[in-house]
Amino acid sequence: MRLTDRRFAFLLMLPATVFLAVFVAWPLVQFISDSFFEISKFAGGPRTFVGLDNYVEAFTSGDFGNAAWRTVVYTVIVVVFEFVLGLAVALIFTALGNSSRIFRTIFLYPLMIAPIVAGLLWRFLLIDNFGIVNQLLTDAHILQDPGQIQWLSDPNIALFSVAIPDIWLTTSFISLVLFAGLQNIPGDVIEAARLDGARYPTILFRIIIPLLRPVIAVALILRGIDAARAFDVILIQTNGGPQQSTETMSLLVYRTMVRFGDPGLASAMGTIYLVAMLAVSVAAILFIWRPGSENQR
């Protein structure tokens, strides 16, 4: 018997479907179901159904709200800096044309570096007493002494400081994607605007950014999702400190699960985090990216 095309297609997708079901969907179901239980931290210990207690505890604990807020702030810092820097770099590359090729290659390299290495490296660069960044800033007379800015140990600025390696690592992604998008903008549109006497800022905000919108949307959504899930880069720099000022959702779930040994509460927190991530990404995809809408080029 000959397979219909539909059956054939299904068979080709089957192995990947089974894999994702077993190793992503099933753990997900277990994780969510754990959130309704009070679970002993010892393996094989008691497991009692507690309904929504864990959720109540999550929502009423200050830690949870704070971590959620920090995750939002961290994501916004990362995405805004990467977008502004990435667009600037992409525009410079485009303005210089083919002669900027070598620099495009150099810009690629941080993308290859492990977040854990980037986090360590920046911790080393920013460390209070012998960090090179403060030393160079002092030499340039921007700081009076190297101890003036405590990048990673001042709770007021630590959340910003831990975002630096993330920005450093992946701004290249945004610039390369935007650069590729810029190559597709028809030259005559820009020419026409120039002839009408439009200045550069007008061209940038009225023509370039609107035309690039789908590309910008995809790049920012992808980066936003990654930033909201950031874990290793923060863990290695501050481990959530000082005074929990850099404890984002990933770190809070990890700490509640592994250090405090409260899997039930950690699962409730993680489930809320998961639902929020999905809701925000789906909303972003529908309203900003709008795949298939008439605005797309």
Place this chain on the structure above:
Amino acid sequence: MNGLETTRISSRVILWIALVLLVVLYGFPFLYMLLTSFKTPLETIAVPPTVLPSTWTIENYASAIGRDGVVASFVNSVVTAVLSTLISLVLAVPAAYAVTRFRTRFGRFFIVGALVMRMVPPIVIGVPMIAIFRNLGISDTSFALAIAHATISLPLSIWLMSSFFEAVPEELEEAAKIDGASRLGALWRVVLPVTAGGVAVTAIFAFLASWNEFLFALLLTATRSQTTPIVIANFQTQFGLDWGAMTALAVLYSVPVILLALVLQRHIVAGLTAGAVKG
């Protein structure tokens, strides 16, 4: 060459200066790590810090490599990354092909599902995985970690491969089928050779995703299968703050993939922009 390229000399000079400054800023962190790795352990924590080593030494490299488990962790990293790349490709290639060629309802559901799975925070599925691998009897093996890494790279690979298959004209397979090839034969002998570049790009990204991953490795490995990122992170607690050896190991771990990036630059840019630019 398009309307955004500037020809005015004064603007070009200013832009070149801006670009060089940016590249110096961008390149300096890694360069500083490289230089630090050749300093003596004492000089790495000198106050005030130096930029160039006053004496060049490979002492840090010797002490990093000489530590227990460091060489083994490198082997584990390679084995895990290769295994997870293979798992990812074997599963993603047929699935992505089916999605782009046969546009079934299940296919649409599948591709949206893959996109959704890209948004799941790893911490959420990592902990239940510990029990799953224990039940399968493969706890603390490179194979288990490779499976975990494939949960990250598979959705990405499916997306990338779909966009590469999208670019292959369907007439190609039609011709092959008229010549008597089966559907599977058409995929294997006609479509795959044309998309070899795309498969290579996908493989690079799957490999990198595993090579640089930390959280799953932290949760799922003990001494036997631990990868180098875990060892690098452990340097700071286990042996005090040995910045010299740590920077040396970080350099050793990063240089192969940075070289890979420079050599395969065109492919990597193709992969990064494949999904996004087409929109």
